[in-house]
Amino acid sequence: MQWTKLNEQTVYANRWFSVNLADVELPDGRHLDHFLIRLRPVAVATVVNEANEVLLLWRHRFITDSWGWELPAGVVEDGEDIAVAAARELEEETGWRPGPLRHLMSVEPSNGLTDARHHIYWADEGAYIGHPVDDFESDRREWVPLKLVPDMVARGEVPAANMAAALLLLHHLRLGQDALP
Numbered sequence: 673m674q675w676t677k678l679n680e681q682t683v684y685a686n687r688w689f690s691v692n693l694a695d696v697e698l699p700d701g702r703h704l705d706h707f708l709i710r711l712r713p714v715a716v717a718t719v720v721n722e723a724n725e726v727l728l729l730w731r732h733r734f735i736t737d738s739w740g741w742e743l744p745a746g747v748v749e750d751g752e753d754i755a756v757a758a759a760r761e762l763e764e765e766t767g768w769r770p771g772p773l774r775h776l777m778s779v780e781p782s783n784g785l786t787d788a789r790h791h792i793y794w795a796d797e798g799a800y801i802g803h804p805v806d807d808f809e810s811d812r813r814e815w816v817p818l819k820l821v822p823d824m825v826a827r828g829e830v831p832a833a834n835m836a837a838a839l840l841l842l843h844h845l846r847l848g849q850d851a852l853p
Contacts, residue, residue, distance in 0.1 A: 673698075673699045674699065678703075680693070680694040693705055693706070710786070713748040714791065715746060715757035716838065717743065717759060717762040717770055719770050719794065719795045720794055721796075721797070722796075726818050727744075727762075729765060729809065731810040733831075741835070758770075758773060759793075762798075765804055767802050767813070770797075777792050778791045779837060794838075821839045822840065
């Protein structure tokens with residue numbers, strides 16, 4: 673059953689997102705008003721070191737009033753390459769400059785409400801260049817053993833679905849039966 677968007681109007685917009693209202697026709701011919709949020713792409717990155725530890729942020733999200741582990745992330749600026757944005761965010765939020773980035777996955781974290789796409793990258797090396805410029809983004813930055821990730825996710829310590837999916841995939845790639853060389 674495919675829904676058909678007949679029109680869409682912007683209700684509110686700023687440089688990060690817009691809130692729109694769409695007239696949607698359902699397969700049975702009924703119409704409904706559906707709000708949606710249009711967002712810039714989000715770039716995400718981390719480093720997994722030789723000891724199979726992943727660089728994470730421990731941060732508070734005021735919207736949900738929750739603490740959890742996350743990967744550095746931010747919006748892609750106009751004209752910016754997504755991988756470049758991912759490297760920039762990692763450096764700004766952790767003080768670590770990644771080596772060559774590899775695309776891990778792209779996800780739509782809430783595609784019933786928003787068109788957001790999160791593009792997640794990782795590197796297997798990085799260089800510490802100094803204290804993070806955006807140290808206000810997190811309470812601390814830590815190297816966490818990948819072997820702990822499944823239990824962390826199960827305990828709710830990685831509350832964001834996109835971050836949990838990426839960390840579980842990294843766990844699989846580095847420690848699973850199909851591990852990379």
